[in-house]
Amino acid sequence: xxHIIELQNVWKRYETGxxxxxxxxxxxxxxxxxxxxxxxxxxxSGKSTMLNVLGLLDTPTEGTVLLDxxxxxxxxxREMTARRxxxxxxxxQSFHLIPTLSxxxxxxxxxxxxxxxxxxxxxxxxxxxxxxxxxxxxxPDQLSGGQKQRVAIARALINEPRILLADxxxxxxxxxxxxxxxxxxxxxxxxxxxxIVAVTHDPQLSDYTDRTVELVDGRIQ
Amino acid sequence: xxxxxxxxxxxxxxxxxxxxxxxxxxxxxxxxxxIIIGVLAIASLGMFGTTLRTxxxxxxxxxxxxxxISPNLQEGVEELTDRDVDEIRRxxxxxxxxxxxxxxxxxxxxxxxxxxxxxGMENPGAIYEASDGxxxxxxxxxxxxxxxxxxxxxxxPGNTIAVDGRTYRVSAVLAEQQGISLVNPNSAVVLPxxxxxxxxxxxxxxxxxxGQAANESAVSIREELNEREERVTVFELQSITSGIxxxxxILNTFLIGIGSISLVVAGVSILNxxxxxxxxxxxxxxxxxxxxxxxxxxxxxxxxxxxxxxTAGGVVGxxxxxxxxxxxxSFVLNDPMATFQPINFFYVVxxxxxxxxxxxxxxxxxxxxxxxxxxxxxxxx
Ligand SMILES: Nc1ncnc2c1ncn2[C@@H]1O[C@H](COP(=O)(O)OP(=O)(O)OP(=O)(O)O)[C@@H](O)[C@H]1O
Ligand SMILES: [Mg+2]
Numbered sequence: 001x002x003h004i005i006e007l008q009n010v011w012k013r014y015e016t017g018x019x020x021x022x023x024x025x026x027x028x029x030x031x032x033x034x035x036x037x038x039x040x041x042x043x044x045s046g047k048s049t050m051l052n053v054l055g056l057l058d059t060p061t062e063g064t065v066l067l068d069x070x071x072x073x074x075x076x077x078r079e080m081t082a083r084r085x086x087x088x089x090x091x092x093q094s095f096h097l098i099p100t101l102s103x104x105x106x107x108x109x110x111x112x113x114x115x116x117x118x119x120x121x122x123x124x125x126x127x128x129x130x131x132x133x134x135x136x137x138x139x140p141d142q143l144s145g146g147q148k149q150r151v152a153i154a155r156a157l158i159n160e161p162r163i164l165l166a167d168x169x170x171x172x173x174x175x176x177x178x179x180x181x182x183x184x185x186x187x188x189x190x191x192x193x194x195x196i197v198a199v200t201h202d203p204q205l206s207d208y209t210d211r212t213v214e215l216v217d218g219r220i221q
Numbered sequence: 222x223x224x225x226x227x228x229x230x231x232x233x234x235x236x237x238x239x240x241x242x243x244x245x246x247x248x249x250x251x252x253x254x255x256i257i258i259g260v261l262a263i264a265s266l267g268m269f270g271t272t273l274r275t276x277x278x279x280x281x282x283x284x285x286x287x288x289x290i291s292p293n294l295q296e297g298v299e300e301l302t303d304r305d306v307d308e309i310r311r312x313x314x315x316x317x318x319x320x321x322x323x324x325x326x327x328x329x330x331x332x333x334x335x336x337x338x339x340x341g342m343e344n345p346g347a348i349y350e351a352s353d354g355x356x357x358x359x360x361x362x363x364x365x366x367x368x369x370x371x372x373x374x375x376x377x378p379g380n381t382i383a384v385d386g387r388t389y390r391v392s393a394v395l396a397e398q399q400g401i402s403l404v405n406p407n408s409a410v411v412l413p414x415x416x417x418x419x420x421x422x423x424x425x426x427x428x429x430x431x432g433q434a435a436n437e438s439a440v441s442i443r444e445e446l447n448e449r450e451e452r453v454t455v456f457e458l459q460s461i462t463s464g465i466x467x468x469x470x471i472l473n474t475f476l477i478g479i480g481s482i483s484l485v486v487a488g489v490s491i492l493n494x495x496x497x498x499x500x501x502x503x504x505x506x507x508x509x510x511x512x513x514x515x516x517x518x519x520x521x522x523x524x525x526x527x528x529x530x531x532t533a534g535g536v537v538g539x540x541x542x543x544x545x546x547x548x549x550x551s552f553v554l555n556d557p558m559a560t561f562q563p564i565n566f567f568y569v570v571x572x573x574x575x576x577x578x579x580x581x582x583x584x585x586x587x588x589x590x591x592x593x594x595x596x597x598x599x600x601x602x
Contacts, residue, residue, distance in 0.1 A: 057511055057597045078515060085513020092600065096508040100240035110512040112233040155512065 003066070004087075004162050004195050005054055006030040010063035012049050012218075023049040024060070025218040033162060034189050036196045038205045041215035047199040048167055050215065054197060055088050055165045056080045068162070085110060089156030089194075093168035095148045097140040097155075103127060104136040107154045119158065126154040130184060146177035153184060157192075164188065166198040175204070182208050234518065238525035241498065249530065252487075252494040256534025257541065259484030260576040264542035265549075266480045267568030268560065270473035272546075272553050277465060279554075285432040285462035286316075287348070288439045289403040290425040290446075290453050298452055300421030305446060305453070309425055312441040316429030317347035320414070320422040321404060326385040328410055330374045337370055338409040339384060341417030347428050349406055354378030354393030360413050364389035368397040369408035384410060403458065432459050477568070481575065487534070488579035495527055495587035506591050507599025519592040527584025528577060535573035542569060 012024040023046040031037050039047050052058035053065060056072060065073045067087060075083065097106045104123055111119035127136055130150040140148055149169065156164055164185070170178030186208050189196050198205065206212060214221040229236040242249045290309060292298040306320045322341035327334055345365060346356045355378075356365060364384065366376050371394040376382060380391045395406045403426055427442075429435040439455045446453045499506065506519060546560035 052597050055511070057600075058595075081510065081513055081515050084511065090508075090511050092508070096504060096600070098505050098508070100244050109509065110514070112237070113514050113518040159513070 002032055003030040004033050004068060006066040007050075007053065007060075008064040008066065010050075010053060010060040010065070012046070012053065012058070013061045022218050024053070027063070027218075027220055029054075029213065029220065031163070031195045031197055033195050034193045035211075036185065036189050036209045037198070038209040038212045039197060039199045039215060040201070040212055045215040046218040047215055051165050051167055051197065051199055054163070055090060056084050085114075085159055087162050089159070089161035089164045091149070091152050091156050091164065091166040091169050093171045095140075095145075095152045095172075097148055097151055099140050102137045102139055103132060103143065103151045106140070106151055107158055109155060110158050123154065123158055126157055127151070130154050146173055146180065149173060149177075149181055150184070153181070153188075157188065157194075160192070162194060164194050164196045166196065168200060168202075169198055170200065170202045170205070178202065179204065232525075234521040234525040235529070237522045238529055241502070241526055242529060245498070248494055248498070252491050252530050253534040253537070255487030255490040256484075256531055256576045256580060257538040259480070259487040259579070260535050260538025260572045261542050261545070262483045263477055263480035263572035263575060264539060264569045265545045266476035267473060267572070268542065268546040268565045269549060270469060270476050271562070271564055271568070272550055272559070273472070274466070274469040275559060276554060277469065285459045286429050286435050287403050287458055288427045288429070288435050288442075289456045290427070290442060291423070291456070292421075293451050293454050296451050300419070300423060301425060301453065302421050306422065306425060308445050309427070309442055312445045313427050313429070313438045314441075315434060316427050316438060317344060319344055319347050319426045319428065321424045321426060322414060322417045322419055322421070323423045324417050324419070328370065328374065328382060328384050330376055330380060330382045333374050335370070335373055337367075339417055340404065340406070340409055340411045341414040342411055343414050345411050348404065348426055349411070350396045351378075351393035352396040354391070356393050356395070360411065362390075362413060363392035365393050365395055365406070365411040366391055367395050367406040367409045367411075370410060373408075382410075384412060384416075387416070403456070432462065435459055477571075480572070484572075484575055484579050487576075488583040491527060491530055491580050492583040492586065494530075495523060495584050496590075498526075499523060499587045499591040503591075503594065503599045506594065507596040510594075510596040511600065516592040520588040523588035523591055524581055524584045527580045527588075531577035531580025534580070535576035538576060539569045539573050542572065 007027050007029040010024055010027045011022065014021040014023060027050060029050070039050065041047050049058070053060050056065070056067070059073065064071060067083060072080070072083060098109065101109065104127065107123040107126060108119050124136065127133060130153055132147060132150055132154070135143060135147060140151070143151065170181055173181060182205065185196055188194050229239060290301070292301050301320070306318065310318050319342060324339050325336060326339055328337050342360060344358060345360055346358045349356055349365065352368065364382060366382070370376070374382070376391055376394065378391050378393055381388055382391060389412065395411070398405055398407055404424065427435070427438050429438055435457065436459055439457050442453070443455055509519065543560060546565060547557045550559040551557035
């Protein structure tokens, strides 16, 4: 099997005040290196929940998560954190850059707590690659929305992940900027063989993706 | 790259901590101010205690170095003999032994006269100093007059006085003894030993080099002379001075205790600041956790912040406290350098240590809370 990540019969239930919400119902999902998958569906259908389970940020109530053919469902927090660092890059809708750090330092953040002398060089190269070679020392409040998103992408790529997870990556961008971010995604999965899973409402994403997964009420259609 | 940046790059927790503190300078500044006040309170109250003790020691002089041996009247011993004095001399390893014979007689100069105590001493120079004239090492002739008697009879060195019918030339007027004294010469006259009636001695004073030597002498004198019967009573002024020392020890502990309260308050303010800033940065910390930063690193980062606040406050507080100590000592003791003695450095180090310790302790709960937040929860908008 060559799936980089796989969900098998995954259920996620939330209990809130005696009421049980089933956010994911028997979800089977997998993606391969270099594949670009979009996840679509109405609000509250469980898209973010699925992304969190894929990203080892959350554990399923039932079912199995396989990362690079290894069962990672019941790992400790420490091991999960280490796997996230090794395998997964996150891109958040609202960027979540750290305001006190420069663009370059923000890209370095995932490497900061660990011995990685080559990180600064990689971060510089990545920022040049996303077109921000002249913005290395700018703080987030000195960057535009599209530029921030590109810093976030560079940060997601710093540890050379195998999977890129993006929740509404173009949600806060105008159409043209969104397109340039999507071009970048396309380049990344082609050149670096990275699997990309993006949650979106944006119809122009389908021009780029290999396939689209439709979630409705916690079930894949 | 300058050394500071180099250090910050090596220790990422410090880098992040420093950046976070510079985010809200006023808040960080106020937290630091709290620590400064706490450290200042402990260090300067400690030093204040030292100053009080030094001042008191100066007032007491070295009376702690003297002991007095007198006959035990309850056992029927009326006076000390030459044999007793010899035994005392043998028991005292270093220090001078001054046997004293005393009496009460009529002293007159011209037509003024008064009844005073007279002391017979061979070597009064061991315990007295002159305010006018000279105290000889061995007193063979002439008289030394206490300051009170001198004033009463209007006596100066070189005058002639009559003591119990015999005439003496006055060789010195003794310096007035202030405070506590074993043999107070102020209203007395000191004569050569053989000029005072009697054969024994009413008292023997031993003047040692230090309080400790005095104490050792007292112990061996008791062993030697009181072996068979309680022949003598030995009185040590050291028992008074050590009591005073003990009092100042308690006073100091009390003052430092008061100072510690202000440090506890500062700790609470740091707890508050750290808690607020971690709650504000909830999402950021969630992102750090999501991109692979371990719990332990988050804890280290927040403790580093608290530690930096404590260190900054501690260093500034220590400097201000030393400044206050210099001011206090030049004012009270007329000696600013009295600030720089080991005990004061101990107080400063203690205060700074308390300051940093309190800060880190106050950072523990916010750090633990931030590190244990699940990143999914923190990142939910
Ligand atoms: N921590 C939680 N506690 C309780 N219920 C939750 C929790 N997280 C998610 N849910 C519920 O799970 C369901 C799926 O939520 P999810 O955030 O995955 O939706 P979504 O598809 O991402 O929606 P949107 O497009 O609005 O972002 C929702 O009904 C939501 O209320
Ligand atoms: Mg969502």
